[in-house]
Amino acid sequence: MRIPAFLGAALIAVSLLAACASKAPVPAWQPDAKDALDGFTDDYLRGNTGAANAQFAKARRETTSTGRTDLVAQVELVRCATLAAGLEFDECPGFAALAGDATPQQRAYAAYIGGRWEGLDAGLLPEQHRPVVSTGSMAAVGDPLARLVAAGALFKAGRLRPQEIGLASETASGQGWRRPLLTWLGVAAQRAEAAGDTAALEGLRRRIALASGTR
Secondary structure, eight states: OOSOGGGOTTSHHHHHHGGGGSSSOOOTHHHHHHHHHHHHHHHHHHTOHHHHHHHHHHHHHHHHTTTOHHHHHHHHHHHHHHHHHTTOOOOOHHHHTTGGGSOHHHHHHHHHHTTOOTTOOGGGSOGGGHHHHHHSOOTTOOSHHHHHHHHHHHHHHTOOOTHHHHHHHHHHHHHTOHHHHHHHHHHHHHHHHHHTOHHHHHHHHHHHHHHHTOO
16 A cells, blocks of 8 residues: 555655665665555555554654654644545644644645635645645546545535535445445435435445445
């Protein structure tokens, strides 16, 4: 599992791997932090909460060893964005504690995934997320995780289009990401129930039961 592509080339991948461009040995914390962050993302999306928490703690521990706020803040943003893909929002307390020393790009991204879009400078966001703000759609976002993060950001901002709930569900389904799949199927089921669409609701309930292992 790679570091999430939705962070963009200018963000954590570059920060963690910059030393690879030189002939000097790569400090051990860099691959260790990358592997742990990849592990956190993978375990979280698959629904392995305990393992995800342990991997995140390791990634944060490795980056705090540098004393660099920007790196630790970026690790916190990976966590917040990954949770947002499954509509889990906790106001990103780890990032909030570092926000004063974070970069403008990091603060903009935190506002984006938190649904705080008023006055947001989309030019500070990772490239594939900029059109989401202007169009209100995540359909053009190619990377699966980035697409789910965009869906979560749109949902939080109150701008998600009903037809994109299905796109979010199928994106998670295609990747085998159980946690966001169950969440987005649940959102679809709520809409079907509110609309009185019994057939759609029953079909969604069957998928939820299957994905959750109760069927």
